[in-house]
Amino acid sequence: MPTDDDVDAPPSVEDVEPFDADELSGDVPDDLDDAVTAEWTESTTAFERIHAVLKDTTEPRTTGDLADAAATTKPTVRKHVRPLVDAGMVEEDASATATRYVWSSTQRRVDRVADLAADHSPSELDAKLRRTKRRLASLEQTYGVDSPSELVAQLDPDDDAGWEDLSVWRTLEVDLKRLRAAQSMTEYLARSEPGESPRDASRHA
């Protein structure tokens, strides 16, 4: 029903054309996985894909694994992974038969803590920490155990709610560490603010 307000009407699905590859025009293809890979390779460079795949790694992966996951070849992976290893962003494990690579977890963790510290005031961080501890305490109370590792040992495979809670618990454990680290970082930054402390004042005198 067209009205004078059509200019302000919310967008509809007819207004968007999300895909570039021919493989993804028309109906959902039977080989959807291949079509999606075609779309991905068409809209990105091999380096972008290798970078994206590496960034999601939490365990070391072989060159062959990475090439498959990034829809490229092993020589291309080797070429692009080298500068990332040299820059310390990717860790190389050459101890096994095949060399394996994983995104540096140290770098990742430091980046997240720095973001948290930069984006939040000490009181905001404090409130987040309190909410984290409250939710952890509630999980401990619900299940009568002190850690997610103890919980996993007693969970039934079909206890969907329990498995949901287990994931939340794992998430909260990491959140607690990050928030504590961010709190330390803001305290450190506040202390070293120029002109804020007597030591700084004396240095500038």
Next chain:
Amino acid sequence: MRRAERGGISRRKLETVERTFRKRLDGLVKSVEWVPEYDVGLEELRIELWDGILADESRFDVAWWTRHGYKYHYVEGGESGATDDGSDRLQFRFGWEKRPGVPDKHFHPPDDLDAHRESCVRHEDPKRVTLAVLKCWHTAATAGDPAKLNALADPP
């Protein structure tokens, strides 16, 4: 066989999902919400859309975990005027979990939400899985026909 632990939520992977939705659907993304909150015990990314397959509005609740696994739960209708249990709304879900008795990568079709059918999506990276889910949704939404989802590996 035990059910495999999937770890905590992966914010990095969910950010890839958010970026892909925004880039591919452009103005159709109405809102994005981190539930219950980004920094404390994040459980899912909620993406509301300005259009649906049958209804005028819809949303995806998405989760990715660090070790393995994802869910893309789709439900139609806005917050207002909705029934409490959502039973009469169109819903479906793409999932990946490792548990006994069900296919790892499965699809809960709109007509039988409790069923774990073999999914047509077998990738394990957030970018390609999101593109595949969007393709299924976009095709069904353009046709206004949920049957066009074609999300089963071997459609009956």
